[in-house]
Amino acid sequence: MTRLNNANLDRLDAGIDIPDYAREQVTPGIVHIGVGGFHRAHQAMYLDALMRRGEALDWGIIGVGVMSGDRRMQQALAAQDHLYTLVVKHPDGSLEPRVIGSMIDYRFAPEDPAAVVETLADPAIRIVSLTVTEGGYNVHPVSGDFDLDDPDVRHDLAEPEAPRTAFGLVVEALERRRQRGLAPFTVMSCDNIQGNGDVARRMFGAFAKARDPGLGAWVEAEVPFPNSMVDRITPVTTPADIEELSNRFAIEDAWPVVCEPFTQWVLEDRFAMGRPNFDAVGVQLVEDVEPYELMKLRLLNASHQALCYFGYLAGYRYAHEVCRDPLFVDFLLDYMVNEATPTLAPLPGVDLETYRRTLIERFANPEIKDTLARLCAESSDRIPKWLLPVIREQLDRGGDVHRAAAVVASWARYAEGVDESGEPIEVVDRLKDSLIAVAEANRECPTAFIEQRELFGELADQPRFRDAYRQALESLHARGARATLEALVRA
Numbered sequence: 001m002t003r004l005n006n007a008n009l010d011r012l013d014a015g016i017d018i019p020d021y022a023r024e025q026v027t028p029g030i031v032h033i034g035v036g037g038f039h040r041a042h043q044a045m046y047l048d049a050l051m052r053r054g055e056a057l058d059w060g061i062i063g064v065g066v067m068s069g070d071r072r073m074q075q076a077l078a079a080q081d082h083l084y085t086l087v088v089k090h091p092d093g094s095l096e097p098r099v100i101g102s103m104i105d106y107r108f109a110p111e112d113p114a115a116v117v118e119t120l121a122d123p124a125i126r127i128v129s130l131t132v133t134e135g136g137y138n139v140h141p142v143s144g145d146f147d148l149d150d151p152d153v154r155h156d157l158a159e160p161e162a163p164r165t166a167f168g169l170v171v172e173a174l175e176r177r178r179q180r181g182l183a184p185f186t187v188m189s190c191d192n193i194q195g196n197g198d199v200a201r202r203m204f205g206a207f208a209k210a211r212d213p214g215l216g217a218w219v220e221a222e223v224p225f226p227n228s229m230v231d232r233i234t235p236v237t238t239p240a241d242i243e244e245l246s247n248r249f250a251i252e253d254a255w256p257v258v259c260e261p262f263t264q265w266v267l268e269d270r271f272a273m274g275r276p277n278f279d280a281v282g283v284q285l286v287e288d289v290e291p292y293e294l295m296k297l298r299l300l301n302a303s304h305q306a307l308c309y310f311g312y313l314a315g316y317r318y319a320h321e322v323c324r325d326p327l328f329v330d331f332l333l334d335y336m337v338n339e340a341t342p343t344l345a346p347l348p349g350v351d352l353e354t355y356r357r358t359l360i361e362r363f364a365n366p367e368i369k370d371t372l373a374r375l376c377a378e379s380s381d382r383i384p385k386w387l388l389p390v391i392r393e394q395l396d397r398g399g400d401v402h403r404a405a406a407v408v409a410s411w412a413r414y415a416e417g418v419d420e421s422g423e424p425i426e427v428v429d430r431l432k433d434s435l436i437a438v439a440e441a442n443r444e445c446p447t448a449f450i451e452q453r454e455l456f457g458e459l460a461d462q463p464r465f466r467d468a469y470r471q472a473l474e475s476l477h478a479r480g481a482r483a484t485l486e487a488l489v490r491a
Contacts, residue, residue: 003252006081009099013249016085019101021051023081026104029059029276031125031185033066033166034132035073040100041086041234041259043129043190047102049281056276062125063106064116066132066166074108076254082106085245085256089367096261097249113163120173120185126273128173129188130200132166134381135430136191137203141380142454146206157211167207174208174223175215184223186271190230194297194385195290197227197268226268227289229296233260233362235370260368262358266292291345295352298340300359302386306335306403307363308375309410313420313481317372323364327482330489332360335403343393377428379411380435384455395462405468406488412449413476415439420480431455443477446470 002011009018030047032039043061050056063082065074077084082103088096109116120128130136140147147153156168163169174184187204189196204225209216234257241258245251267278269285279285286292304319310331311322322328336356344352363370387404394401416439417425429435434452441448450460450469459465475484 001246001250001252004080004083004085004099006083009083012099012251015097016249016251017096017098019048019052019099021054021057021101023101023104025057026051026060026102027058028062028104028119028122028124029056030061030127030129031064031120032061032103032129032131033064033169034130034136035063035065035070035077035103035106036131037234037237037257037259038192038230038232039063039129039131039190040084040103040257042230042232042263042265043131044100044102045086045098045263046265046278046281046283047276048098048100050276050278051102053280055280058124059102059127059276060104061102062119063103064109064119064169065106066109066164066169068110071108071110073255074106077103077106079254085251085253087241087245087256087258088261089258089365090261091361091365091367093367095244095248097245097251097256109169110164113169114161116169117161117163117172117176120169121176121180121182123177123182125185127186127188127271127275128170129190130166131190133191133378134193134385135378136166137193137199138165138167139199139203141431146203146210148206148210153207156207160211167204170204171208171211171215171219174219175212178215178218183273184219185273186224186226186275188226188228188267188271190228192230192301194293194389195227197225197289201225222272224270224272226270227293228268229264229266229289229293231264231296231300232262233365233368233370234258235368236374238369258368260362260365262362264296291347292350294344295347295350295355297386298343298390299336299352299356301382302340302390302404302407303332303336303359303363304375305379305383305387305411306332306407308372309407309414310481310485312372312376312425313410313413313476315419315421319363319370319372319375320366320368322372323360324366327485327489329360331403331485332363334489335407338400339394339404340390342397342399343390373426373428376414378430379415380429380431380455383408383411388456388459391459391465395464401465402468402472402491403488405465406472406484408450409469409472409476410481412439412442412473413481415449416442442473446473449473
């Protein structure tokens with residue numbers, strides 16, 4: 001067994017691909033806030049690929065953790081010189097392990113926020129990137145504005161030199177750069193939300209304006225926030241993944257990452273102080289990300305929602321189990337072809353039929369073992385962004401909404417907290433308590449769930465959606481998930 005660190009790289013199993021560049025020559029250029037599995041399987045992997053070409057050695061990544069739970073990641077990475085193993089899991093069962101060396105440091109912000117601010121203010125840092133999840137942008141669920149009432153936000157506005165949030169850290173660093181006559185860094189969101197750069201611009205700009213209107217105006221005028229579309233299925237690393245890496249490749253890695261073979265990154269080419277040569281390693285640099293973004297959100301992400309609740313209620317626990325069931329595949333393809341695809345703008349160079357089939361193949365990869373529980377989590381952040389826009393556009397254009405309405409009904413049924421076998425469901429959502437309370441009234445008041453206007457807006461007032469939703473929910477109660485899908489596919 002060989003522990004992963006710089007000194008042991010040459011001692012690792014020959015089947016493990018290791019960095020062939022001198023890591024001691026890598027200097028920082030990027031600070032990434034929110035280091036998790038996806039960042040390490042995606043952005044950090046692209047940087048590592050560039051470094052293996054002899055490029056981007058001045059674009060090393062310094063990770064930053066803001067949440068209290070990030071301490072564990074900081075400790076795990078520090079113990080192995082910030083190296084980790086990225087394990088690509090192929091459908092045939094083969095593993096492709098690769099040690100990633102593009103991260104050179106990791107700072108735990110709660111321990112020393114002042115030091116993190118100074119790192120961000122360093123002129124060597126030209127990009128600050130983010131994967132803080134949909135809920136990390138502090139968007140008020142009703143108004144859509146920045147939530148200035150958040151306690152940590154109020155703290156950061158009152159005590160800007162000891163920030164607790166990503167907003168406080170980034171804006172304090174930008175203010176120091178402004179005062180020192182330094183150019184601002186680019187803020188690059190890599191989160192799986194529509195218009196991620198636009199959302200980041202509004203939220204960070206609102207915080208900066210609340211702190212100082214002059215600073216807010218400077219951020220708005222000078223700081224680029226490029227949009228991006230990111231894609232790679234990256235399940236949570238399990239103890240079994242760690243054990244398998246150890247058994248098959250004799251490597252001791254405290255926190256490897258597993259992922260699927262597919263990866264995609266479409267990025268607007270707007271940067272204040274340059275960028276790595278991303279396009280050399282497969283990143284698509286474009287002027288407008290939105291068409292690609294909508295394709296992914298409405299086909300991939302919304303299809304995840306279309307399979308997860310129905311699948312869980314029917315007794316499945318993994319995405320690959322669902323996507324090896326012809327009934328579920330037919331339903332997913334029907335949704336994608338008849339409801340999602342009509343809402344997409346033309347995509348020159350993209351074969352949507354191939355893309356849709358590729359999605360099913362990716363979901364069906366048995367080696368990924370993506371849990372339905374993960375896909376069902378945080379639905380109140382996901383459904384309004386991924387699925388409801390499809391419903392609204394289809395209603396406006398006179399298109400079909402039966403399948404998407406049924407997906408919403410399956411969420412409402414899932415939120416009742418008990419599956420079809422009577423087993424409890426652990427609902428994971430920031431609105432968990434209120435969702436469960438409303439879902440308990442589903443049988444007595446079938447439209448109670450969609451009458452939550454902070455989530456669904458006016459949709460409960462739309463007869464075509466409301467009737468399709470009620471029919472699906474009543475079928476789920478009376479006949480169950482499988483029979484409900486069979487009727488939808490027949491229709």
